Amino acid sequence: xxxxxxxxxxxxxxxxxxxxxxxxxxxxxxxxxxxxxxxxxxxxxxxxxxxxxxxxxxxxxxxxxxxxxxxxxxxxxxxxxxxxxxxxxxxxxxxxxxxxxxxxxxxxxxxxxxxxxxxxxxxxxxxxxxxxxxxxxxxxxxxxxxxxxxxxxxxxxxxxxxxxxxxxxxxxxxxxxxxxxxxxxxxxxxxxxxxxxxxxxxxxxxxxxxxxxxxxxxxxxxxxxxxxxxxxxxxxxxxxxxxxxxxxxxxxxxxxxxxxxxxxxxxxxxxxxxxxxxxxxxxxxxxxxxxxxxxxxxxxxxxxxxxxxxxxxxxxxxxxxxxxxxxxxxxxxxxxxxxxxxxxxxxxxxxxxxxxxxxxxxxxxxxxxxxxxxxxxxxxxxxxxxxxxxxxxxxxxxxxxxxxxxxxxxxxxxxxxxxxxxxxxxxxxxxxxxxxxxxxxxxxxxxxxxxxxxxxxxxxxxxxxxxxxxxxxxxxxxxxxxxxxxxxxxxxxxxxxxxxxxxxxxxxxxxxxxxxxxxxxxxxxxxxxxxxxxxxxxxxxxxxxxxxxxxxxxxxxxxxxxxxxxxxxxxxxxxxxxxxxxxxxxxxxxxxxxxxxxxxxxxxxxxxxxxxxxxxxxxxxxxxxxxxxxxxxxxxxxxxxxxxxxxxxxxxxxxxxxxxxxxxxxxxxxxxxxxxxxxxxxxxxxxxxxxxxxxxxxxxxxxxxxxxxxxxxxxxxxxxxxxxxxxxxxxxxxxxxxxxxxxxxxxxxxxxxxxxxxxxxxxxxxxxxxxxxxxxxxxxxxxxxxxxxx
Numbered sequence: 199x200x201x202x203x204x205x206x207x208x209x210x211x212x213x214x215x216x217x218x219x220x221x222x223x224x225x226x227x228x229x230x231x232x233x234x235x236x237x238x239x240x241x242x243x244x245x246x247x248x249x250x251x252x253x254x255x256x257x258x259x260x261x262x263x264x265x266x267x268x269x270x271x272x273x274x275x276x277x278x279x280x281x282x283x284x285x286x287x288x289x290x291x292x293x294x295x296x297x298x299x300x301x302x303x304x305x306x307x308x309x310x311x312x313x314x315x316x317x318x319x320x321x322x323x324x325x326x327x328x329x330x331x332x333x334x335x336x337x338x339x340x341x342x343x344x345x346x347x348x349x350x351x352x353x354x355x356x357x358x359x360x361x362x363x364x365x366x367x368x369x370x371x372x373x374x375x376x377x378x379x380x381x382x383x384x385x386x387x388x389x390x391x392x393x394x395x396x397x398x399x400x401x402x403x404x405x406x407x408x409x410x411x412x413x414x415x416x417x418x419x420x421x422x423x424x425x426x427x428x429x430x431x432x433x434x435x436x437x438x439x440x441x442x443x444x445x446x447x448x449x450x451x452x453x454x455x456x457x458x459x460x461x462x463x464x465x466x467x468x469x470x471x472x473x474x475x476x477x478x479x480x481x482x483x484x485x486x487x488x489x490x491x492x493x494x495x496x497x498x499x500x501x502x503x504x505x506x507x508x509x510x511x512x513x514x515x516x517x518x519x520x521x522x523x524x525x526x527x528x529x530x531x532x533x534x535x536x537x538x539x540x541x542x543x544x545x546x547x548x549x550x551x552x553x554x555x556x557x558x559x560x561x562x563x564x565x566x567x568x569x570x571x572x573x574x575x576x577x578x579x580x581x582x583x584x585x586x587x588x589x590x591x592x593x594x595x596x597x598x599x600x601x602x603x604x605x606x607x608x609x610x611x612x613x614x615x616x617x618x619x620x621x622x623x624x625x626x627x628x629x630x631x632x633x634x635x636x637x638x639x640x641x642x643x644x645x646x647x648x649x650x651x652x653x654x655x656x657x658x659x660x661x662x663x664x665x666x667x668x669x670x671x672x673x674x675x676x677x678x679x680x681x682x683x684x685x686x687x688x689x690x691x692x693x694x695x696x697x698x699x700x701x702x703x704x705x706x707x708x709x710x711x712x713x714x715x716x717x718x719x720x721x722x723x724x725x726x727x728x729x730x731x732x733x734x735x736x737x738x739x740x741x742x743x744x745x746x747x748x749x750x751x752x753x754x755x756x757x758x759x760x761x762x763x764x765x766x767x768x769x770x771x772x773x774x775x776x777x778x779x780x781x782x783x784x785x786x787x788x789x790x791x792x793x794x795x796x797x798x799x800x801x802x803x804x805x806x807x808x809x810x811x812x813x814x815x816x817x818x819x820x821x822x823x824x825x826x827x828x829x830x831x832x833x834x835x836x837x838x839x840x841x842x843x844x845x846x847x848x849x850x851x852x853x854x855x856x857x858x859x860x861x862x863x864x865x866x867x868x869x870x871x872x873x874x875x876x877x878x879x880x881x882x883x884x885x886x887x888x889x890x891x892x893x894x895x896x897x898x899x900x901x902x903x904x905x906x907x908x909x910x911x912x913x914x915x916x917x918x919x920x921x922x923x924x925x926x927x928x929x930x931x932x933x934x935x936x937x938x939x940x941x942x943x944x945x946x947x948x949x950x951x952x953x954x955x956x957x958x959x960x961x962x963x964x965x966x967x968x969x970x971x972x973x974x975x976x977x978x979x980x981x982x983x984x985x986x987x988x
Contacts (some may be wrong), residue, residue: 257344258308262316265351272299275306276712277328279337287331289393292324292342299324300744301347313750317384329540349386351446355395355436357381360450366417368424369556370458371532376406376415381448382437396441400430400449409440415452423454425493459552463562464490471566476573477533477538485514490547490564499523500550501915510541527568535574535859543568578666579605579615583584586656588638592646592679600674602627603636613660619670620655629654630672638672647712676715680772683834684721686710686780692764693798694735695789696756698749704784706740709768725764726779735764735784747782753785760798763787792857 200938241472265272280286280593290308292300299322303307306328360932364377385392397413399406405417432452439445443982464489473486492499503518503525513531517523525545532558548563557791581603587761588601617636628642629652632844636656653672659667689706709721723745725737734754738746747764769777787798797811 204251225390227395233903247908257346259348260310260314262314262347262350264310264313269300269309269311270311271574272308274303274327275305275308275326276713277338277692279328280306285331286337287325287329288531290324290326290331293322294345297322298322301326314347316349317353318384319347320386321346339518349389349392351385351390351392351439353384353392353438354446355381355383355438355448357434357436357448359449360448360452362452362956363455364452365455365457366572367459369421369459372417372420374417375735376417376454376703377414377452379408379413379434379450381413381450383438384829385438385443389437391442392471393438394440395436398435398437398441400433402430402452402454405430406454408431408434415454424455424458424463425462428456430454430456451866456500460494460551461554461556461559461563462493462498463516463560463564464499464501464547465564466490466547466566469566471568472571473527473568474571474573475529476531476575477535478575479533480531481532484526485526486526486570488527488545488568489523490525490568492523492549497551498549500551501547502550504546504548506544506546506565508541508543508568510543513541514543514570516545523902533572534608535572536608539572541570541572543570574609576663577608577661577664577666579666580608581605581658581670583670585670585726587675588672589675589677590640591646591677592833594640594644596640600638601672602638602641603656603658603670603672604633605636605668607660607672610972611662615658616661616664616903617656617658620657628652631656638674644676646678646714647682650676652676653892680713680774680776682712682776683776683779684768684770685767686768692784693787693795694746694749694754694762694784695793696754697789697794698754700749700750700752702749703746704735704749705782706744707747707766708744711770713770713772722769722771724769725736726767726768729765732764734762737764739767747784754788756788756798759786769801791977858925899926 212944258273260270260272275288275290277286277288283447284304287303288301288306289300290296291756295301298310298312298314300311322345324343324345325340325342329335329339330337337762360379362377363381366374366376374969379397381395381397383393383395387393391628396410397408398410399408399415404418405422406415408415413434413436430453432454433449434452435447435449437445437447454794471488475485478483486903488503490501490503492501500520500521503516503517505514505516513529513533515528515530517526519526525547544565545568546565548565552562582605583603586603590598590600603617605615605617616633617631618633619629619631619638628640629640630645631638636658638654638656653671654674655669656672657667657669660666687710690705690707697828698704707723709723711721720744723737723739725732731749734750736747736748736750740746745766756825764784766782766784767777769775786800788796790796962976962979965972965979968976
């Protein structure tokens with residue numbers, strides 16, 4: 199089968215995929231193109247020429263974006279078996295067959311019915327076959343071929359990343375690379391110049407340039423200054439077809455910003471400044487601002503201000519505000535108009551971040567002169583000292599002078615000053631002050647032991663201008679006088695053991711004095727000399743502000759005397775010396791051998807009996823246990839005598855318990871067991887003795903013969919039925935129990951219940967032959983037998 203293409207308008211198609219084959223070869227499945235074939239014109243005889251060499255190829259070409267009204271002719275399929283009589287049918291299958299590509303099944307002509315886009319699909323793979331129209335049998339094997347979409351320049355270049363924002367430092371050298379832009383073209387780069395892009399600059403000259411092949415943007419001028427112009431908008435164009443006329447183009451915008459470098463030194467707008475500062479300005483406060491201008495931004499504009507010289511460098515200081523880049527002038531020392539009326543300062547402002555590439559543009563600092571004028575203000579009085587400390591003895595008379603404060607008007611007018619105490623607390627009312635002289639005096643009697651120090655505030659104001667007031671703190675220390683006698687440091691509990699030895703230390707005592715240590719730090723201890731010599735105890739001064747109490751004799755007895763009193767005299771070393779007398783109470787106690795106190799006072803009689811504390815505790819515990827047992831026993835006895843039925847109204851579901859043991863065999867009133875053993879004895883209905891019946895008894899008559907023959911089990915059933923019908927029985931859940939042991943044994947009963955009513959045939963006379971040990975038993979049974987006989 200041969201494939202003839204009439205779309206070979208481009209010589210490139212001839213050299214794409216041709217494979218030369220032998221002349222005249224017509225193998226099945228081959229696709230051939232012959233150059234000498236002519237169309238047969240109707241009515242003319244077909245002219246046959248000698249076949250020339252054919253070229254085997256397996257692809258067609260079709261132009262994209264075909265806009266014509268008729269389908270685009272692609273090529274022709276032809277089989278060697280086709281004689282032109284219409285007996286051969288051509289079939290086309292594969293991608294787009296029947297939808298995009300259609301074939302004339304008689305002639306084999308292939309047409310494209312739709313406009314194709316190479317950027318969406320570059321080629322289509324199809325299969326062709328020739329079959330016999332009558333038999334539908336294939337005349338040749340199926341052949342595969344490709345239809346390629348031929349590209350045209352229908353896509354303009356595009357900048358996918360635009361618009362661009364980029365920065366470049368100012369003052370950069372010419373030719374400094376800024377940015378590389380890239381445009382893409384969707385056309386086929388292997389066919390023609392449709393995808394060959396060339397770059398050019400439409401806007402941004404003469405500041406920037408672009409490389410036409412690479413798209414690299416560069417600076418085109420020297421020393422581009424940010425302070426002159428900061429932002430640039432550059433438009434770059436990309437055009438295909440190598441920039442030729444008729445090519446498609448696309449453009450993008452590149453926004454370029456010049457970044458700052460430190461190429462501008464700071465400059466003060468003026469070389470001379472003047473500042474007015476009142477003399478009342480507070481130390482540490484800001485009194486003025488100064489600023490040097492810098493055209494740079496960011497850290498390149500940071501600067502530091504310093505005072506390089508001038509007569510006010512010791513009075514003023516300057517610091518830098520990092521936010522506003524201003525110099526803040528502050529006061530280091532107070533101003534005094536009367537002493538100095540003006541100051542001169544030389545202030546320097548210098549950049550802190552230098553770029554040595556631009557050092558030739560410097561120096562990067564500037565100096566200005568600042569003159570400060572001190573303003574005169576009416577100031578409050580000024581005390582001669584910032585604070586005062588005064589002293590006065592306690593117990594001083596009211597009106598005693600403590601000290602004097604002095605204040606003066608610092609102004610040239612030198613006005614008179616008036617003094618007064620600011621009464622903020624109660625402490626201020628212990629003193630008064632002379633309004634004219636400033637002398638402080640006592641207003642109350644002072645006690646150092648109560649308040650050793652007073653803090654008061656004295657104010658001074660000008661008589662001509664009372665609104666101007668100054669204050670000064672005054673501390674008053676109260677000096678001590680020896681007005682408090684010494685006393686024992688605490689209450690002492692002195693104990694002496696009965697087995698104490700002579701000269702034994704039983705207690706060490708100390709003293710205290712409310713006065714200052716200079717008036718009583720040394721204490722002297724002694725016994726009252728006005729009293730007779732104490733035969734029991736003595737005192738020894740240890741000369742370290744302590745004293746020891748010692749025994750004078752051997753052994754003490756609590757039974758004779760259990761408490762002793764020892765007066766002690768204590769004196770201090772003040773001027774004049776003061777003394778006081780205190781009495782120690784000494785108790786006599788029983789002690790262990792190692793000196794530990796065992797007991798004192800009321801427990802003495804137990805100790806003489808030889809009972810220790812442990813023994814007393816054991817005895818007390820036994821007594822408590824016995825009392826507990828007695829109480830428990832009484833409680834149990836009382837709980838047993840509680841009534842059987844608590845309430846007459848509520849007897850429902852109560853279990854009635856009888857705990858009586860009965861009177862033995864001779865107690866016939868408690869329960870007559872004969873009624874169970876002898877049914878004939880219970881022929882009459884017996885009612886309970888503890889409940890009065892509400893209905894009269896109904897007599898029941900039973901023949902004697904039936905009573906004699908009735909069985910005990912039947913008797914119990916009768917009693918059960920009577921209990922169910924009897925209204926006088928305990929109600930609801932009361933329980934009556936009858937024990938049935940069965941029929942009477944042939945051997946008879948061995949119980950003693952009927953022994954009182956039956957006679958025994960046994961003879962007990964043999965008991966008398968058992969000896970004197972059984973004499974009493976024989977006599978007892980002999981008397982019983984005689985009673986029965988009687």
